Amino acid sequence: MLKNDLILKAARGEKTERVPVWLMRQAGRVLPEYRATRSRAKNFVEFVKNPELACEVTIQPVDILGVDAAIIFSDILVIPEAMGLPYQMIEAKGPWFEKTIKTKADVDALHIANAGDLDYVMQALKLTKQNLNNRVPLIGFAGAPWTIFAYMIEGSGSKTFSKAKQFLYTQPELSHLLLDKITQSTINYLKGQVASGADMIQLFDSWAGVLSPDHFYEFSLKYISKICDAIKPLVPVTVFAKDAHYAVNRISQINCNTIGLDWTINPAEARKAAGGKTLQGNADPCLLYADEKTIVAEASKMLDAFGKQSYIANLGHGLYPDLDKEKVKFFVEFIKSYKA
Amino acid sequence: MLKNDLILKAARGEKTERVPVWLMRQAGRVLPEYRATRSRAKNFVEFVKNPELACEVTIQPVDILGVDAAIIFSDILVIPEAMGLPYQMIEAKGPWFEKTIKTKADVDALHIANAGDLDYVMQALKLTKQNLNNRVPLIGFAGAPWTIFAYMIEGSGSKTFSKAKQFLYTQPELSHLLLDKITQSTINYLKGQVASGADMIQLFDSWAGVLSPDHFYEFSLKYISKICDAIKPLVPVTVFAKDAHYAVNRISQINCNTIGLDWTINPAEARKAAGGKTLQGNADPCLLYADEKTIVAEASKMLDAFGKQSYIANLGHGLYPDLDKEKVKFFVEFIKSYKA
Numbered sequence: 001m002l003k004n005d006l007i008l009k010a011a012r013g014e015k016t017e018r019v020p021v022w023l024m025r026q027a028g029r030v031l032p033e034y035r036a037t038r039s040r041a042k043n044f045v046e047f048v049k050n051p052e053l054a055c056e057v058t059i060q061p062v063d064i065l066g067v068d069a070a071i072i073f074s075d076i077l078v079i080p081e082a083m084g085l086p087y088q089m090i091e092a093k094g095p096w097f098e099k100t101i102k103t104k105a106d107v108d109a110l111h112i113a114n115a116g117d118l119d120y121v122m123q124a125l126k127l128t129k130q131n132l133n134n135r136v137p138l139i140g141f142a143g144a145p146w147t148i149f150a151y152m153i154e155g156s157g158s159k160t161f162s163k164a165k166q167f168l169y170t171q172p173e174l175s176h177l178l179l180d181k182i183t184q185s186t187i188n189y190l191k192g193q194v195a196s197g198a199d200m201i202q203l204f205d206s207w208a209g210v211l212s213p214d215h216f217y218e219f220s221l222k223y224i225s226k227i228c229d230a231i232k233p234l235v236p237v238t239v240f241a242k243d244a245h246y247a248v249n250r251i252s253q254i255n256c257n258t259i260g261l262d263w264t265i266n267p268a269e270a271r272k273a274a275g276g277k278t279l280q281g282n283a284d285p286c287l288l289y290a291d292e293k294t295i296v297a298e299a300s301k302m303l304d305a306f307g308k309q310s311y312i313a314n315l316g317h318g319l320y321p322d323l324d325k326e327k328v329k330f331f332v333e334f335i336k337s338y339k340a
Numbered sequence: 341m342l343k344n345d346l347i348l349k350a351a352r353g354e355k356t357e358r359v360p361v362w363l364m365r366q367a368g369r370v371l372p373e374y375r376a377t378r379s380r381a382k383n384f385v386e387f388v389k390n391p392e393l394a395c396e397v398t399i400q401p402v403d404i405l406g407v408d409a410a411i412i413f414s415d416i417l418v419i420p421e422a423m424g425l426p427y428q429m430i431e432a433k434g435p436w437f438e439k440t441i442k443t444k445a446d447v448d449a450l451h452i453a454n455a456g457d458l459d460y461v462m463q464a465l466k467l468t469k470q471n472l473n474n475r476v477p478l479i480g481f482a483g484a485p486w487t488i489f490a491y492m493i494e495g496s497g498s499k500t501f502s503k504a505k506q507f508l509y510t511q512p513e514l515s516h517l518l519l520d521k522i523t524q525s526t527i528n529y530l531k532g533q534v535a536s537g538a539d540m541i542q543l544f545d546s547w548a549g550v551l552s553p554d555h556f557y558e559f560s561l562k563y564i565s566k567i568c569d570a571i572k573p574l575v576p577v578t579v580f581a582k583d584a585h586y587a588v589n590r591i592s593q594i595n596c597n598t599i600g601l602d603w604t605i606n607p608a609e610a611r612k613a614a615g616g617k618t619l620q621g622n623a624d625p626c627l628l629y630a631d632e633k634t635i636v637a638e639a640s641k642m643l644d645a646f647g648k649q650s651y652i653a654n655l656g657h658g659l660y661p662d663l664d665k666e667k668v669k670f671f672v673e674f675i676k677s678y679k680a
Contacts, residue, residue, distance in 0.1 A: 286505035
């Protein structure tokens with residue numbers, strides 16, 4: 001039914017005629033078309049809640065950049081909001097929560113979200129699925145429980161997330177209780193996304209890197225694994241635990257299809273550690289500031305190092321807003337045209 | 341002459357009767373005594389430039405925490421200042437530079453610093469050396485050239501240092517020119533530190549982690565290596581490249597004594613990669629929020645994993661200002677008393 005299902009094939013480890021490519025934050029400020037749509041919403045949270053606008057920016061990179069998948073425009077912080085902690089996105093500062101989690105009473109007061117609580121995301125997915133007209137797969141996503149937990153405790157971004165980590169060290173039982181509620185909410189949410197048209201799911205553990213390996217396994221990977229167990233029977237699942245460089249092998253042992261890698265990871269070593277799982281990544285986003293010759297040289301190195309099968313080309317992090325759209329397009333086209 | 345030279349012995353790979361310990365940012369806000377001294381200076385930059393105050397806070401953790409070394413209170417940004425780019429430290433925001441590097445003319449205009457340009461640091465070292473009265477070694481330090489470069493281009497802290505990385509990708513030759521000037525300045529500065537009493541030197545590559553491995557080797561480690569070649573004949577040198585998890589083996593091949601590790605690094609794997617070099621680190625700073633039982637359990641695991649020789653206990657990053665001084669002291673005392 002899908003005209004281009006390269007990414008799904010690659011995720012399942014099936015043979016693909018070429019390497020598929022999409023880019024984290026491809027529906028974002030790097031596109032002037034995104035900024036135009038964005039300006040029609042009062043603020044970021046309203047933008048996320050508007051299915052028509054979300055659909056529009058989700059499809060833009062498919063039309064403009066020629067990527068092999070769309071990823072639904074949304075934010076990982078819709079989950080804390082659905083659980084009872086509304087957020088704002090403050091210009092040049094990032095997310096901010098009025099209420100944060102401090103006590104067991106705070107955790108008990110949280111609602112376990114279900115797909116109905118996030119109906120605007122479901123509507124956005126349905127509309128996008130319809131308008132994409134089966135050109136490429138539609139990726140749904142959620143934050144990994146630890147990353148959501150970190151925002152719920154910290155109340156904003158942080159260089160160290162030391163408040164959230166303090167919570168793990170001082171209140172491990174309550175931490176598990178909260179992580180479990182987030183996990184249940186996320187499973188409900190992702191099942192809803194699949195029912196609404198998501199062909200594939202990616203979990204973003206954006207703040208995995210602040211944890212020690214032991215804490216990552218205990219407070220993050222355990223819950224990612226539960227989500228994978230619930231979702232992988234439905235659609236392929238990608239786990240991207242940014243900066244958890246030591247964990248590739250452990251992630252390969254859970255029920256996921258694809259492991260996302262940041263640009264500090266050596267592709268050959270990741271292949272050895274990943275036990276046959278599909279890999280996704282991992283160009284340095286700043287490579288796209290370089291001239292075309294450098295982009296070709298570095299992207300070729302990346303493609304040769306990962307190999308052409310069981311591989312989804314991407315960056316090792318999201319696109320930066322000040323990158324040149326033409327360079328981004330050049331990168332995508334180069335990967336699509338590459339012959340080893 | 342030194343009453344306690346455990347850290348120097350450990351750095352040189354000589355047998356030590358127990359594991360020595362110091363803590364990054366031990367001369368800092370975690371001590372109320374530091375905050376009292378700090379309040380006597382008009383601002384941070386003036387504080388750094390006052391040898392009496394710098395000496396005072398340098399010795400405080402030796403008296404209060406019982407650490408096995410003092411590290412001179414200063415800032416890595418004294419080098420850009422001495423080269424012609426003054427900085428301010430803005431409350432709750434961090435460093436800020438009025439002038440940044442954009443063009444070749446900007447690079448050409450930079451002065452190659454010498455120890456005389458940083459006489460206030462030399463005075464602080466001499467005074468501290470005298471007042472320490474040979475109780476413990478005095479550690480000098482500098483930022484690694486890439487980290488200094490990153491601030492010179494970016495003009496402030498950054499989550500991604502994408503401007504500085506863009507500079508590497510688009511102007512590699514000019515980048516090398518600038519890194520070379522920083523390296524020459526740093527060598528002059530560190531030789532001055534040794535002449536003024538520093539018994540050991542640590543290089544902080546605080547932003548190594550934003551680079552791809554190839555860029556780290558080309559634009560960072562190459563210059564760190566030049567500094568080590570100049571300084572290691574004088575005193576032991578420690579290289580701490582935060583988040584360059586993949587580089588332990590490559591760092592072990594340069595002319596340094598000790599490799600600093602952050603808390604995401606597995607001690608046993610680092611031992612394998614480090615080819616006999618001394619290791620330093622790597623407790624998660626947030627461990628010191630935990631209760632004493634947890635601190636004992638985790639610190640014991642760390643000590644057992646690293647082994648007792650060719651090892652300097654430390655955190656994997658600096659102390660956070662809101663940690664409890666008593667917990668910090670407990671950690672230091674536990675390490676000093678540990679019998680395997």
